[in-house]
Amino acid sequence: MKRRTFLTAAIATVISTKAFATNFIANEVKPFSESKFKILALVFDDYETLDLHGPIEMLGHMKDVEIKLIGATDIVPSYQGPRVLTNLPLVITECDLLIIPGGLGTRKEIDNVILLDWLKSQTEVSTKVFSICTGSVLLAKAGILDGLNATTNKMAYRWVTSISNKVKWHSKSRWVDDGKFLTSSGVSAGTDAALYFISQLRGLDEANRIERLAEYSWNSDRLNDPYSVKE
Amino acid sequence: MKRRTFLTAAIATVISTKAFATNFIANEVKPFSESKFKILALVFDDYETLDLHGPIEMLGHMKDVEIKLIGATDIVPSYQGPRVLTNLPLVITECDLLIIPGGLGTRKEIDNVILLDWLKSQTEVSTKVFSICTGSVLLAKAGILDGLNATTNKMAYRWVTSISNKVKWHSKSRWVDDGKFLTSSGVSAGTDAALYFISQLRGLDEANRIERLAEYSWNSDRLNDPYSVKE
Numbered sequence: 517m518k519r520r521t522f523l524t525a526a527i528a529t530v531i532s533t534k535a536f537a538t539n540f541i542a543n544e545v546k547p548f549s550e551s552k553f554k555i556l557a558l559v560f561d562d563y564e565t566l567d568l569h570g571p572i573e574m575l576g577h578m579k580d581v582e583i584k585l586i587g588a589t590d591i592v593p594s595y596q597g598p599r600v601l602t603n604l605p606l607v608i609t610e611c612d613l614l615i616i617p618g619g620l621g622t623r624k625e626i627d628n629v630i631l632l633d634w635l636k637s638q639t640e641v642s643t644k645v646f647s648i649c650t651g652s653v654l655l656a657k658a659g660i661l662d663g664l665n666a667t668t669n670k671m672a673y674r675w676v677t678s679i680s681n682k683v684k685w686h687s688k689s690r691w692v693d694d695g696k697f698l699t700s701s702g703v704s705a706g707t708d709a710a711l712y713f714i715s716q717l718r719g720l721d722e723a724n725r726i727e728r729l730a731e732y733s734w735n736s737d738r739l740n741d742p743y744s745v746k747e
Numbered sequence: 748m749k750r751r752t753f754l755t756a757a758i759a760t761v762i763s764t765k766a767f768a769t770n771f772i773a774n775e776v777k778p779f780s781e782s783k784f785k786i787l788a789l790v791f792d793d794y795e796t797l798d799l800h801g802p803i804e805m806l807g808h809m810k811d812v813e814i815k816l817i818g819a820t821d822i823v824p825s826y827q828g829p830r831v832l833t834n835l836p837l838v839i840t841e842c843d844l845l846i847i848p849g850g851l852g853t854r855k856e857i858d859n860v861i862l863l864d865w866l867k868s869q870t871e872v873s874t875k876v877f878s879i880c881t882g883s884v885l886l887a888k889a890g891i892l893d894g895l896n897a898t899t900n901k902m903a904y905r906w907v908t909s910i911s912n913k914v915k916w917h918s919k920s921r922w923v924d925d926g927k928f929l930t931s932s933g934v935s936a937g938t939d940a941a942l943y944f945i946s947q948l949r950g951l952d953e954a955n956r957i958e959r960l961a962e963y964s965w966n967s968d969r970l971n972d973p974y975s976v977k978e
Contacts, residue, residue: 565803565804566800566801566804566961568800569804569829570797570800572827572828572829573796573800573827573934575827576796576828577827582828583829584828584829585829591832594803594807596804596806596807597803597813598800598816599831599832600830600831600832601822601832669962670962671962702960702961702962703804703961703962703963704964728902729902729933730797730935731901731902731932731933731936731973732935733935
């Protein structure tokens with residue numbers, strides 16, 4: 517880890533620990549089980565419900581998986597209202613998959629320097645990073661997607677792409693997989709992208725097993741994007 | 748309200764209030780805003796993530812809607828692990844729409860007499876009742892669906908239908924709407940049924956607006972059921 521990154525991580529940890537001490541009231545902070553596939557999902561006020569819970573539905577049916585929520589506060593309401601409880605404050609946490617949902621809350625979080633600093637350090641200790649919807653705007657703003665192929669919510673396409681011209685944005689794709697970073701289009705596209713990720717990680721049979729279990733109709737062709745944007 | 752029903756409701760309220768006093772630690776218990784469309788969603792341990800959050804995604808985009816979670820404890824983990832925080836303990840609460848998700852947790856809850864008694868009283872003060880997946884097994888066990896048309900999860904079809912032969916079970920239908928009771932097939936079918944409900948309540952244009960907003964591909968034909976069961 518470079519010195520600057522280490523310092524950023526340390527600052528984020530200190531700030532989070534303070535937030536934890538004053539604000540975390542109902543959480544058990546336990547590390548991931550070493551034997552599990554570790555999924556960490558960021559939540560923030562006004563995240564979009566299905567951005568988070570669509571992928572969690574599918575990924576959570578894989579064997580030997582553990583899912584933890586991470587956020588700046590212990591209680592986090594979605595845009596639709598219901599609240600989730602985080603497992604971890606914003607500390608840097610090694611994981612196999614980092615999930616970044618989108619939603620109206622990104623309009624505020626895009627100016628949250630602490631969150632963006634955490635994101636930079638957190639992506640370094642995450643094997644794979646998976647953004648859904650406007651979650652990619654946070655990665656783009658932090659400069660994490662510079663030079664990479666990515667996509668985002670097609671209803672908010674002009675706003676997201678205006679934030680960074682250093683990203684190779686795709687206007688017609690349900691998801692884009694560029695090495696470490698998997699980015700999906702809006703809301704429901706995250707569920708399709710999650711099944712794609714499962715197929716890559718555990719094979720197509722496993723993705724199809726989970727698709728059936730959820731009585732889902734998986735759009736498995738990323739170029740079949742009914743909401744593509746004309747540029 | 749008949750005397751027996753009133754007594755059942757009163758017992759459930761007393762039991763819940765006790766649970767509330769000892770167990771509710773982090774909740775603000777506020778009544779619904781009178782001017783809103785009131786949606787109450789039951790949660791229990793090991794509910795299925797998408798059963799709840801798929802419908803909440805779609806219904807939560809309607810204008811003037813308020814969604815509250817209700818359950819026996821304040822913190823409720825889904826089968827996939829992440830935890831939601833309830834807004835209300837199991838008290839009888841008037842609402843416009845009552846949501847009953849399914850999931851592995853129904854195997855235990857089907858023998859929870861307190862929950863089933865609450866369900867009987869709660870359905871009486873709910874204008875519409877919407878079950879997803881194996882959520883219908885709780886309604887069936889409580890005798891609430893006797894004589895009515897309904898459907899359920901197709902992967903657990905034989906188990907659910909074995910619980911009550913007084914229900915007219917449909918083996919090929921993404922959802923069944925029989926007056927007060929809307930029942931959907933497994934997991935993802937709840938999202939399609941939610942859009943159907945929106946189209947009935949607020950018109951097809953509103954359902955299509957929300958479908959686009961979520962970049963979803965709505966299966967709007969209930970008889971187009973890829974997971975139908977041969978009987």
